[in-house]
Amino acid sequence: MxxxxxxxxxxxxxxxxxxxxxxxxxxxxxxxxxxxxxxxxxxxxxxxxxxxxxxxxxxxxxxxxxxxxxxIGLTESDIQEVYDVRGALDRLAATTAAAHASAEDLDELDWLVGQMAAETAAERALSLDLEFHEIIYRAAGNQRLLAAWHAVRSQVHLFQAHRIRLGHDYQDRVEREHRELARLIRAGQTKRLATVAEEHVHSARRALLAGLATPPEDQPPKS
The missing domain is CATH 1.10.10.10 (Winged helix-like DNA-binding domain superfamily/Winged helix DNA-binding domain)
Structure with missing residues (x-):
């Protein structure tokens, strides 16, 4: 041993x-x-x-x-696979949480959104972002769904951190998109929530791919 x-x-x-x-x-x-x-x-x-x-x-x-x-790399294939999986998982987690979340869960989601709005450091906002989704997965009450999230969480963290370093609109979106998710979960509007939860993930994927396709200002485009 x-x-x-x-x-x-x-x-x-x-x-x-x-x-x-x-x-x-x-x-x-x-x-x-x-x-x-x-x-x-x-x-x-x-x-x-x-x-x-x-x-x-x-x-x-x-x-x-x-x-x-x-x-792991930042190839388009890697990014597509991770965000496709996450989109399906987030859709199920959010709609399930809408039916099972406690009042404490809902209040914590709202509190985290408030913290995102006040946060000026993108890296700290990312930590709040991941904590927000962790609460949703736990509130769903499905241990296998939670385990599936944990299997991709570090990869999501890496990709989102790189998106932030590319400077592609993360701070502009983080509070607004999570506030809408928290509102829909509290209201139990599962049909609208399913669409918003999945689009939240796919918009992050598009932003990362767009950032990768745009070379930094101090470097010439690749020939």
Whole structure:
């Protein structure tokens, strides 16, 4: 049986690497080398290996035999797959939550929307955004649906963080779109809610793809 401390180090390694990926300091498609990570984190290669396995289960990294481990890319195929799955999941979660959410759940959604409106840092707004959706999934009361959300949550976080770095309208939309979702869930308007929940996801996908297609101002377009 593994010592408890070793498992703790593996989880901490996963946390630190995940943070670096979300912050963009380890960019999409980057190679993740155990020796370098172990030296940087001051843990064993075994702890790094276990930590990377955690991130692979989250879909944040991929390991390929003889090619090593890499952060997932930002290809159109990756983006389409993740957002298609999330769109279907969010639609079901929102409509189910409308029937099962408690008064406390509804109040917390409204509170988070208020926090989004007051937040000036996009990275913090993203944390509130993900917390908002976590509450919806939990309020739905379906453990398998919640597990499916957790399977893509880290990938969604990475893609949304990159969308923010591209500067493509995230701050303009975050409070308005979530306020509408909270209102419809509280009102139990499931037909309209299903459409809005799915469009909320697909608009995020379109914004990310548009941002990727537009080169930064300080770089010339690709030939």
């Amino acid at each position: 593994q010592p408890a401390q070793r498992r703790g180090l593996a989880e901490e390694a996963a946390d630190r690497i995940r943070e670096e990926i979300f912050a963009g300091r380890i960019p999409p498609a980057s190679a993740l080398r155990e020796v370098e990570l172990a030296a940087s984190l001051r843990v064993s290669r075994g702890s790094v290996r276990e930590g990377l396995a955690v991130l692979e289960r989250e879909g944040l990294v991929r390991s390929v035999w003889h090619k090593g481990t890499h952060v």
